[in-house]
Amino acid sequence: MSGNRTKGGLVDWIEANATTELALTINGAEHRLTIDARVTLLDALREHLHLTGTKKGCDHGQCGACTVLVDGRRINSCLSLALMHQGDAITTIEGIGTPEALHPLQAAFVAADGFQCGYCTPGQICSAMGMLGEIEAGWPSHVSDDLDAPAVADTEQIRERMSGNLCRCAAYPHIVEAIASVARDRAEAAA
Ligand code: FES
Numbered sequence: 001m002s003g004n005r006t007k008g009g010l011v012d013w014i015e016a017n018a019t020t021e022l023a024l025t026i027n028g029a030e031h032r033l034t035i036d037a038r039v040t041l042l043d044a045l046r047e048h049l050h051l052t053g054t055k056k057g058c059d060h061g062q063c064g065a066c067t068v069l070v071d072g073r074r075i076n077s078c079l080s081l082a083l084m085h086q087g088d089a090i091t092t093i094e095g096i097g098t099p100e101a102l103h104p105l106q107a108a109f110v111a112a113d114g115f116q117c118g119y120c121t122p123g124q125i126c127s128a129m130g131m132l133g134e135i136e137a138g139w140p141s142h143v144s145d146d147l148d149a150p151a152v153a154d155t156e157q158i159r160e161r162m163s164g165n166l167c168r169c170a171a172y173p174h175i176v177e178a179i180a181s182v183a184r185d186r187a188e189a190a191a
């Protein structure tokens with residue numbers, strides 16, 4: 001293996017040929033980048049575009065701090081290469097609400113005291129947005145007794161559906177309360 005690390009070896013070839021140009025659409029704006037093809041979407045956001053609202057917790061798909069929305073679906077951006085997302089609509093926390101006009105989920109997190117240090121919160125909110133869409137699309141939860149029954153945003157299902165988003169401050173009861181209140185409001189508005 002050490003031979004590959006000498007000049008002219010495989011590693012050198014990869015290093016010399018890894019740079020690529022790509023365009024990403026983030027929060028409705030196009031960004032052009034010249035980066036190493038091995039850069040994750042998370043590092044492209046944070047290190048190259050300075051959109052640091054998306055957090056890095058584990059960098060291994062285990063904590064959910066890096067959750068963003070891609071075409072409305074939630075993903076762990078640390079597990080996905082940036083170049084895989086040309087042509088996708090990427091939404092980060094910077095594209096959700098403003099300080100003057102919070103998104104309902106952001107307002108609910110404030111009202112329910114759904115955070116302490118706040119490090120997990122951008123990922124929690126992006127994940128909750130995607131999760132509420134999954135419920136409205138009728139996707140069953142792993143704790144659904146009947147997979148054909150309508151999906152519901154009860155405490156048990158919210159906990160299961162949000163289980164990929166860890167909170168080291170253990171604000172879970174208030175996070176669930178915040179999400180449940182938004183789910184109730186949306187259900188009432190749709191009724
Ligand atoms: S940083 Fe991506 S899941 Fe933890």
Ligand code: FES
Pocket residue numbers: 114115116117118119120121166167168169170171
């Ligand atoms: S509020 Fe601190 S990690 Fe969740």
